[in-house]
Amino acid sequence: MATSTLDRRSIAGGSGMRKSTDGFLNYLSVEKGASANTVAAYRNDLQQLADFIRSRPGAKGWQSLDRATIQDFILHLKERGYTETSVARKVAAVRSFFTFLSAEVAEGG
Numbered sequence: 001m002a003t004s005t006l007d008r009r010s011i012a013g014g015s016g017m018r019k020s021t022d023g024f025l026n027y028l029s030v031e032k033g034a035s036a037n038t039v040a041a042y043r044n045d046l047q048q049l050a051d052f053i054r055s056r057p058g059a060k061g062w063q064s065l066d067r068a069t070i071q072d073f074i075l076h077l078k079e080r081g082y083t084e085t086s087v088a089r090k091v092a093a094v095r096s097f098f099t100f101l102s103a104e105v106a107e108g109g
Helices: 012-033 035-055 067-079 084-106
Strands: none
Touching: 012 067, 012 084, 035 067, 035 084, 067 084
């Protein structure tokens, strides 16, 4: 999940974070046929991650994400009382999102 494989210019910054997230959620809905509930859950999961990243000193959007940040995010969720199942779903959402971003970058999008 490290961002080293991604074009960091295309996914950086606050509005870049929103644009990337919106593109992914649209992809889930339109191309993958995900239910409204699934899209809403993924939106919430990615928003939580974005808020967590922004709360960190020196954060620069998605480009601030690395393995340590994901681990910290998981610990943060556990400290807030999320169940293992909920944490696993959030991690799956993040993994799917970054797989989408990697494909978009590879396609020149």
